[in-house]
Amino acid sequence: MPTFKKSIFAALLATTAATATHAADPVKIGVVTPLSGTYAGIGQQVRWGFDLATKQINASGGIMGRQIELLYEDEEANPSVAVQKAEKLFQVGKVDFLTGTVSSGSTLAVGQLAERAGKLIATTVSFADSITGDRCSPNVFRVNARAGQQSAALAVWLSKEKPKAQVFYLGPDYEMGRSTVAAFKSSAEKVGANTLGEVFAPLDSKDYTQYFGQIRASRPQVLYTSVAGNDTVRLFTQLQEFGLLNNMTVVGASGTVTSQNIGAIGKAAEGFVTGVGYSTEIPSPENKKFVEAFKTAYKADPDLYGTDSYGLIYAYKAAVEKAKSTETDKVRDALRGLKWATPQGEKTIRAGDHQAIQTMYVVRVANGEFKIIGQVSGDDAIGADTCTRF
Amino acid sequence: MLDYIQFVLAPQVVTGLAFGVAVILVALGLTIIFGLLDVINMSHGEFYAFGAFSALALNWLGLPFWLLLILVPLLMLPVGYFVERVLIQRVFNRPDRHVTTLLLTFGFGLVLEDAFRLGFGPNPYRPDTPIRGAVEFFGIFLPNYRLFLIVFGGFVIAGVALIVYRTRLGAMVRAAAFDRNMAASLGVPVAWVFAGAFAFGVSLAGLAGVLLAPVYSVFPTMGRDFILMAFTVVIVGGMGSIAGAVVAGLFLTQVQSIASLYISPVWTDPIVFGIMVVMLMVRPQGLFGRLGHA
Numbered sequence: 001m002p003t004f005k006k007s008i009f010a011a012l013l014a015t016t017a018a019t020a021t022h023a024a025d026p027v028k029i030g031v032v033t034p035l036s037g038t039y040a041g042i043g044q045q046v047r048w049g050f051d052l053a054t055k056q057i058n059a060s061g062g063i064m065g066r067q068i069e070l071l072y073e074d075e076e077a078n079p080s081v082a083v084q085k086a087e088k089l090f091q092v093g094k095v096d097f098l099t100g101t102v103s104s105g106s107t108l109a110v111g112q113l114a115e116r117a118g119k120l121i122a123t124t125v126s127f128a129d130s131i132t133g134d135r136c137s138p139n140v141f142r143v144n145a146r147a148g149q150q151s152a153a154l155a156v157w158l159s160k161e162k163p164k165a166q167v168f169y170l171g172p173d174y175e176m177g178r179s180t181v182a183a184f185k186s187s188a189e190k191v192g193a194n195t196l197g198e199v200f201a202p203l204d205s206k207d208y209t210q211y212f213g214q215i216r217a218s219r220p221q222v223l224y225t226s227v228a229g230n231d232t233v234r235l236f237t238q239l240q241e242f243g244l245l246n247n248m249t250v251v252g253a254s255g256t257v258t259s260q261n262i263g264a265i266g267k268a269a270e271g272f273v274t275g276v277g278y279s280t281e282i283p284s285p286e287n288k289k290f291v292e293a294f295k296t297a298y299k300a301d302p303d304l305y306g307t308d309s310y311g312l313i314y315a316y317k318a319a320v321e322k323a324k325s326t327e328t329d330k331v332r333d334a335l336r337g338l339k340w341a342t343p344q345g346e347k348t349i350r351a352g353d354h355q356a357i358q359t360m361y362v363v364r365v366a367n368g369e370f371k372i373i374g375q376v377s378g379d380d381a382i383g384a385d386t387c388t389r390f
Numbered sequence: 391m392l393d394y395i396q397f398v399l400a401p402q403v404v405t406g407l408a409f410g411v412a413v414i415l416v417a418l419g420l421t422i423i424f425g426l427l428d429v430i431n432m433s434h435g436e437f438y439a440f441g442a443f444s445a446l447a448l449n450w451l452g453l454p455f456w457l458l459l460i461l462v463p464l465l466m467l468p469v470g471y472f473v474e475r476v477l478i479q480r481v482f483n484r485p486d487r488h489v490t491t492l493l494l495t496f497g498f499g500l501v502l503e504d505a506f507r508l509g510f511g512p513n514p515y516r517p518d519t520p521i522r523g524a525v526e527f528f529g530i531f532l533p534n535y536r537l538f539l540i541v542f543g544g545f546v547i548a549g550v551a552l553i554v555y556r557t558r559l560g561a562m563v564r565a566a567a568f569d570r571n572m573a574a575s576l577g578v579p580v581a582w583v584f585a586g587a588f589a590f591g592v593s594l595a596g597l598a599g600v601l602l603a604p605v606y607s608v609f610p611t612m613g614r615d616f617i618l619m620a621f622t623v624v625i626v627g628g629m630g631s632i633a634g635a636v637v638a639g640l641f642l643t644q645v646q647s648i649a650s651l652y653i654s655p656v657w658t659d660p661i662v663f664g665i666m667v668v669m670l671m672v673r674p675q676g677l678f679g680r681l682g683h684a
Contacts (some may be wrong), residue, residue: 036504038611040512173656202656206606206615209405210650213398230514233607237516241533243524264516264607 026069027062027326029054029316030089032082032110033100035074038204038229041260042102042125042305047072048298049124049309050100056293063317064324071095075106082106083113090117096326097121099312102305104128104175111140118328120335122316124308127255128179132355136387139328141335141354143315143347144308145277147180147226148187148383150254153275153360153376155187158222158251163191168220169198170211170235172227177203180226180253188224196220201227208235212242226253233261236268249273259303262368272365273373275381278307278344279363281372290343302343311342315349348378353387398651401530406647407640408536411543412605414639415598416616417623418550418632419591425630426567426587429478429491433499434595434620435613436506441466441596442603442612443506446515455520462600463593470592473498474585499613506610514609539601546597551632563587567630618659622666628676637677 031050034043054068062068071093073085082101089095090113097120101107104126114121115137122141123131129148131140158165167188171177177200185195196218199211215223223244227235236257239245245268254276257269280291280301290310294302302310316331318340323330336351347358360381362374416438423431444465445458453461477498481490524533554560565573566583574580598616606612623642627634642665646658669676 036507036512040507040610044512173654200654202659204615205655207405207409210402210647210655213401217397230607230609233514233516234605237519237607238605241519241524241535242531260513264514266516266518 024066026067027097027320028069028071028093028095029313030086030093030095030098031070031072031100032075032085032089032098032106033072034077034102035072037076037078039077039102041229041258043074043100045260045303045306046100046102046124046309048294048300049302049306049311050313052294052297052306053310053313055297057313057317063320068313072100075101075103077103077106079103079105079109083109086110086113086121087117090114090119095119097316097331099124100309101126104131104179107131107140108135111137114139120328120332122312124312125305126176127253128175129183130175130179132353133386134388136353136389138332138354138390141349143312143349143356144304145254145358145360145381146355147176147183147253149277149358149360149381150275151180151184151187152381152383153362153374154184154251154273155191155193156376156380157273157275157362157374158188158193159191162221162249165193165222166196166218166220167193167222167224168196168215168218170208170215170223170225170227171198171200172203172205172231173200174203176228176255177226181224184224184226184253193222201231203231205231206234208238209242212239212244215244220248223248223250224252225250225256228253228255228258229261232256233264236265236272240268245271254304257365258305259301262365266368269365269368273362275360275362275376276304276370277358277360278302278304279361279370279372281363281370282344282361284343284345286341287343307343311340311344311347314342315340315347350382350385352385355382355385357382396528396530399648400528401532402647402651403644404530404532405536406644408539409647410640410643411540411547412598412602413616413619413623413643414547414636415543415601416595417620417627417635417639418547419594419598420620421624421627421630421632421635422554422594423588423591424624426563427474427478427482427584428487429482429588430488430495431591432492432496432617433502433613434495434592435615435617436499436502437466437470437592437595437613438599438616439506439608439610439613440469440502441599442608443510443599444596445600445603446510446517446608449517455517458600459597463597466593466596467589470589471585473592474588478588479585503610503613510608510610512610514607516607517603519604535604539605543601546594547636550594551636554632619662622662624676625666626669626676628678631676631678634676634678 033046058067075082099122101110101123102125107123107126120139124144127147129146132142169181171181251273254274257272319331319334320326323334335349339348345359347356349356357378359378360376361372363370364373420434423429441462444462448458481494519535521534521538562578566578566580570580623639627638642662649658
């Protein structure tokens, strides 16, 4: 009899222990992001954004009582490396959710892997419209603004400031470069701008002077560019060296001039205008609190990538809490149509294509800092839902 | 037609010239190391970056650019000497020297690149261009600093050629390259000469780094930009030949420059590598053969 009681007691203890450990099981989020290579600067902001959100959420109890655990892998801005690392995180790390891909190529590749693995991924950086457009996937979500939203905001500003502008386009020769140029071209032409010409330079071009002959010959008022990182430093300083900035306004994609390269570009960045999904100057109390927390933790201002990454963890938390589970199908349904608060205001994830809708801001560089000079509502900037897969 | 030459072709040739001088400076160091030491220095690009980062750091401490032009190459001499004596000598005296030195320098290059990233962060920096303004001649617009690059680079290249071909030091270097045992038995301090040549080659790369920092900006992966082009120039010009590096450097950069007028710029790199492949098939010793043998 005592042995029977003992064994019942032991069984009860075992089950409570089992449920207790199950409740303490962390929610694992895999992060495949460039920690080295050309995009390492972006990867650093992404990491900071994720870490800060995770720290805050874990401190206030985690998601449904479970702590968040982030597992980092370096994708080196290379889609094939990203796929390998994502595979490792899915199979070995057994992550519930994956994020962090920066290059649009990586996001698309990892998205296909996620479909095979039955998991969800989200990008917080990739701009290419195709990710939530013609190459959309039921397992891929995007919380940052895509190229189409940025160019819509910028085009609205351009039509007011320089009606019927003469525009020349210079973009990097890959997915993001071509799609951003195409997106802005169509938005700009719709509001009356005239296209003088376009040229695409290989990534990591050292010398843009070979295109200056063409640019000079067409005499543009406005130059639109979507280069990024070191390429922007070289393009802008070379434009300045050769005197091309004197009579020309340069506008571009939001990733072109960021806190990582603005120091190196220096005076050549003055007057640059872009449409962007975030600015540290957004005058909301949530944003001020966020910027303070970010600066205290990392001694640097948050930029677009850090902020969007921060916002993603909160979106995932809201979705899991709504679905009361981390199961792929339930979280997918919860994410569709989700509205949640971010430093940039309230964002909504459109169910039709998994793209986040948000207010867009037009900013200009003045004295080495971005100043907000206008804003465009989420619905005006979002554009049509072109995803037909689901 | 004249308009085309003046406004399109000529500016392209001139900017190609500035780039060409930069490539030659990097390739010169590489060809001396390859030609003399028979070492395939895969970390040469990182030494170029080392020069640029050193200039950046010293500039922040307040030293003016003109002082850095002389100081940084001088500082890199002991660095190169140290690397040669401590690292390369270890794997040098073996039959599979090419493989071991390639692996060693490749690994060393990776370590240096990450060291830069750890020390300076992944984001680019740009020291201010020391000479502002531009000149305009015959309708060709050229910033003054690029003009300075071409002239100064030209002097440096001429100086190197002078040292190698017209001084006793240069004669010792060429003798050691031709037959190290014979040179040693004639009293040439071969170990010193080898280490010194490596140091000199590395220092040239560093000088290129300082000169180009205001033009191409400074960031941890900058070494990779130049290394492939430098190797191509060395192979096409002849491994170890100074004249070869100069001629091939000018030729290949002009090919790149002018070709980009007619075809998509993405194809200019494959064309340059294609020339290298053809050269390897048709005349493997390059245009001018090896140092000491030419």
